[in-house]
Amino acid sequence: MAMTDAHPTGIWSWLTTVDHKRIAIMYFVVGFAFLLVAGFEGQLIRLQLAAPGRDFLDPDLYNQLFTMHGTTMVFFAGMPLVVAFFNFVVPLQIGARDVAFPRLNAFSFWVFLFGGLFLYASIPLRAMPDGGWFAYMPLTNPEYSPGPGIDFYVLSLLISGVGSIAGGLNFLVTILNMRAPGMTFMRMPLFTWMALIVSALILLAFPPFTVGLIFMLFDRSFGTHFFDAAAGADPVLWQHLFWVFGHPEVYILILPAFGIVSDVIPTYSRKILFGYPVVVFSGVLIAFLGFGVWVHHMFSVGLGPVVNAVFGGATMLIAIPTGIKIFNWIATMWGGRLRFRTAMLYAAGLVATFTIGGLSGVMHSSPPADLQQTDTYFVVAHFHYVLIGGTVFGLFCGFYYWFPKATGRMLHEGLGKAHFWLTFLALNVTFFPMHFSGLLGMPRRTYTYAEGLGLDVFNLISTIGAFIFTLSFVPLVWNLWRTWRRGEAAGHNPWDASTLEWTTASPPPHYNFAEIPTVDRRDPLWHPYIEPESRRAGDEPGGAVPRRQPDEPPEPVIMPNPSYWPLVLAVGMLLMTIGALGSLGLTLFGLFVTAVGLFAWAFEPPFGEEAH
Amino acid sequence: MEGPTSTGIPNRKLAMWTFIGSECMLFGTLIATYMIYRGRNLVPPYPHDLLNIPFITVTTFVLLMSSLMMVLALAAVQRNDLRATKLWLGLTALFGLIFLGGQYYEFSHFVHEGLPLSRNLFSSTFFVLTGTHGAHVAGGVIWLSTLLVRTVNGKLDARHAETVEIAGLYWHFVDVVWIILFTLIYLLV
Numbered sequence: 070m071a072m073t074d075a076h077p078t079g080i081w082s083w084l085t086t087v088d089h090k091r092i093a094i095m096y097f098v099v100g101f102a103f104l105l106v107a108g109f110e111g112q113l114i115r116l117q118l119a120a121p122g123r124d125f126l127d128p129d130l131y132n133q134l135f136t137m138h139g140t141t142m143v144f145f146a147g148m149p150l151v152v153a154f155f156n157f158v159v160p161l162q163i164g165a166r167d168v169a170f171p172r173l174n175a176f177s178f179w180v181f182l183f184g185g186l187f188l189y190a191s192i193p194l195r196a197m198p199d200g201g202w203f204a205y206m207p208l209t210n211p212e213y214s215p216g217p218g219i220d221f222y223v224l225s226l227l228i229s230g231v232g233s234i235a236g237g238l239n240f241l242v243t244i245l246n247m248r249a250p251g252m253t254f255m256r257m258p259l260f261t262w263m264a265l266i267v268s269a270l271i272l273l274a275f276p277p278f279t280v281g282l283i284f285m286l287f288d289r290s291f292g293t294h295f296f297d298a299a300a301g302a303d304p305v306l307w308q309h310l311f312w313v314f315g316h317p318e319v320y321i322l323i324l325p326a327f328g329i330v331s332d333v334i335p336t337y338s339r340k341i342l343f344g345y346p347v348v349v350f351s352g353v354l355i356a357f358l359g360f361g362v363w364v365h366h367m368f369s370v371g372l373g374p375v376v377n378a379v380f381g382g383a384t385m386l387i388a389i390p391t392g393i394k395i396f397n398w399i400a401t402m403w404g405g406r407l408r409f410r411t412a413m414l415y416a417a418g419l420v421a422t423f424t425i426g427g428l429s430g431v432m433h434s435s436p437p438a439d440l441q442q443t444d445t446y447f448v449v450a451h452f453h454y455v456l457i458g459g460t461v462f463g464l465f466c467g468f469y470y471w472f473p474k475a476t477g478r479m480l481h482e483g484l485g486k487a488h489f490w491l492t493f494l495a496l497n498v499t500f501f502p503m504h505f506s507g508l509l510g511m512p513r514r515t516y517t518y519a520e521g522l523g524l525d526v527f528n529l530i531s532t533i534g535a536f537i538f539t540l541s542f543v544p545l546v547w548n549l550w551r552t553w554r555r556g557e558a559a560g561h562n563p564w565d566a567s568t569l570e571w572t573t574a575s576p577p578p579h580y581n582f583a584e585i586p587t588v589d590r591r592d593p594l595w596h597p598y599i600e601p602e603s604r605r606a607g608d609e610p611g612g613a614v615p616r617r618q619p620d621e622p623p624e625p626v627i628m629p630n631p632s633y634w635p636l637v638l639a640v641g642m643l644l645m646t647i648g649a650l651g652s653l654g655l656t657l658f659g660l661f662v663t664a665v666g667l668f669a670w671a672f673e674p675p676f677g678e679e680a681h
Numbered sequence: 682m683e684g685p686t687s688t689g690i691p692n693r694k695l696a697m698w699t700f701i702g703s704e705c706m707l708f709g710t711l712i713a714t715y716m717i718y719r720g721r722n723l724v725p726p727y728p729h730d731l732l733n734i735p736f737i738t739v740t741t742f743v744l745l746m747s748s749l750m751m752v753l754a755l756a757a758v759q760r761n762d763l764r765a766t767k768l769w770l771g772l773t774a775l776f777g778l779i780f781l782g783g784q785y786y787e788f789s790h791f792v793h794e795g796l797p798l799s800r801n802l803f804s805s806t807f808f809v810l811t812g813t814h815g816a817h818v819a820g821g822v823i824w825l826s827t828l829l830v831r832t833v834n835g836k837l838d839a840r841h842a843e844t845v846e847i848a849g850l851y852w853h854f855v856d857v858v859w860i861i862l863f864t865l866i867y868l869l870v
């Protein structure tokens with residue numbers, strides 16, 4: 070198909086797109102929408118807890134809200150936003166024209182979207198799940214959780230999990246196989262490295278969770294006994310299956326953020342990353358160790374002192390590679406020519422706030438200490454510091470960094486900085502007091518607390534912080550609106566950054582690179598002996614990568630055809646999922662649609678015959 | 682787009698290896714669950730009341746032979762011997778079907794003997810584990826059948842040997858999983 074002509078627009082072109090950049094935008098928009106929704110749920114929770122003994126929310130609704138909040142944030146906001154960056158950045162950073170399997174990529178998006186919508190269909194049906202984001206058995210068995218609430222949780226995570234696994238597979242193959250000539254592993258940008266590691270994590274961590282969900286589904290729908298103590302089974306098995314996935318999942322959420330700041334900090338420090346190989350291998354080590362620490366979520370189960378000690382020790386070990394990364398970022402900034410643009414503020418903010426969260430993590434990696442802290446607000450403080458101060462800050466960092474590349478427009482710096490400082494303030498005001506309310510013994514997931522326990526003031530401050538969070542979206546939305554109306558053009562490389570995505574136009578043409586670049590070193594756009602000023606002037610001698618891509622491809626480019634079969638396949642799976650709530654007919658119909666989609670997909674030619 | 686890849690391994694083949702890695706975790710979890718719960722069943726019937734080792738040995742043998750057929754099919758398509766390709770592909774799928782028939786017989790026999798899915802811990806773990814494997818075999822049979830149809834229609838020849846090879850990777854993996862299940866469920870009963 071002739072693809073060097075203008076990009077088609079209109080709704081159909083979005084429904085059938087297989088372009089990684091458009092899929093990235095869809096992931097981002099939907100993930101961001103879920104972030105707002107889940108943020109609103111968190112806001113409601115904070116309103117209920119603003120003062121002791123309030124009855125703004127009743128206990129049932131409260132349980133439903135924290136379950137929806139956590140589940141949405143992890144699976145339908147955090148994951149898709151991470152994958153949005155994989156989609157947009159990875160092919161550009163490795164000098165590829167798309168991912169290895171563009172249609173599979175579209176499919177991943179559609180099942181993720183349908184999984185999220187399916188979960189939220191529980192609201193109009195008044196059947197929101199209420200078992201927490203980790204849905205412990207036996208609370209979630211049919212006896213204690215009758216009604217379809219937990220089924221919405223199980224099924225939505227099953228269907229979106231299929232998309233996650235497909236995405237992990239796609240990006241693993243893309244990064245291993247589609248690198249531009251000369252892009253060896255040790256020349257890959259850090260974000261691409263972390264995407265590679267995270268793809269492997271997804272592939273290895275999601276299957277145990279999928280199996281656990283299937284067990285839960287069968288226990289609930291078909292009367293099996295996987296978690297039924299009366300039949301000889303052990304409900305703790307669910308906890309193992311969940312956390313053997315759940316802990317790697319937190320690394321799935323944090324390592325991409327680490328990758329982003331590892332690319333951003335050198336750019337605004339005008340120095341190459343300090344200790345590149347060490348940063349890479351500590352990422353690998355974090356991922357590897359991440360599979361051996363899950364019991365730190367289960368210290369209070371009573372698995373015995375030896376088990377707890379071993380897993381506690383392993384958890385403490387992870388702090389080492391994590392600390393190494395933090396010191397490498399600091400060393401990169403050290404003596405650099407720092408430019409505190411918004412993205413850099415978020416990167417530096419991450420270094421500070423993530424470290425606070427890491428420290429509280431190390432505190433409860435010691436089992437006796439954890440027995441005091443577990444299931445209190447101390448843990449809530451910990452994981453919000455790492456998830457907001459780490460993951461969300463990293464994602465905003467990447468957002469401000471790559472926005473000019475994705476849209477061709479510059480965001481407003483002042484508004485960006487206002488956004489940063491508001492979120493930074495909000496994070497600390499909301500969650501720092503939780504360390505205290507937690508250590509004072511305030512249990513998490515309880516809809517209210519009594520007066521006179523010393524908790525009132527900390528909770529009030531936390532609630533004020535939540536309002537600041539809401540406020541922080543104002544400069545962001547204003548900035549987007551302003552940029553949409555009259556943003557300055559970005560040019561190819563507004564930050565004078567070092568990696569391949571900055572050689573092509575902003576926004577990149579749909580074929581990304583007119584000519585596939587050849588890479589001869591790490592940071593290909595930074596010649597070690599040439600000052601930035603002269604670099605900006607024109608093509609430098611000595612490097613294999615030209616500073617700019619030619620405007621037109623010298624040879625015809627063959628790009629993948631758009632296709633609606635990924636969407637059909639995803640619709641088939643959605644129908645099966647809905648049918649699993651109790652309609653065999655619908656399930657079978659969904660199976661039929663799925664089969665049709667699969668066959669049509671397999672026999673559709675993925676590429677056009679001729680280009681131009 | 683499908684030019685040479687960075688590793689030299691074609692994308693689809695690498696994807697299949699990756700997928701197999703992920704599937705190892707899937708079956709690993711199912712098998713671990715089965716093993717953890719082994720001997721903890723509280724309600725009859727128990728595994729040794731029902732498992733019929735001689736019968737399953739036969740179907741296991743059939744499935745093993747199907748892997749041999751798969752190897753022959755790949756060799757045939759690589760030398761562009763399409764008649765042999767059709768024969769071996771057809772036999773691979775047929776042997777897979779025989780195995781599935783055996784599983785169908787076994788399942789219905791168990792249900793008949795008082796072991797429906799929801800009966801006890803043994804029925805839960807046994808049916809879900811072997812059923813997941815059976816679903817994989819069924820998927821493989823469908824896949825091989827489409828390859829067979831395409832060969833018959835003259836749309837598959839030596840140029841598509843890679844497609845057959847990838848299907849073969851999957852098929853061999855599913856066989857290997859069965860060897861493990863056969864050992865752990867039946868031989869160690």
Ligand code: HEM
Nearest residue numbers: 319323365366388427430431433434443444448452455456
């Ligand atoms: C230095 C690294 C870290 C250490 C040592 C650590 C340690 C721990 C421990 C021991 C717990 C269990 C606390 C309890 O429930 O009693 C925990 C909970 C948690 N951690 Fe971390 N953690 C670290 C980093 C992270 C990161 C990077 C993330 C995510 C981005 C994260 C997310 C979470 C979450 C979500 C929970 C709570 C899960 C729940 O109970 O709902 N942690 N952490």
Ligand SMILES: [Cu+2]
Nearest residue numbers: 316363365366
């Ligand atoms: Cu953990």
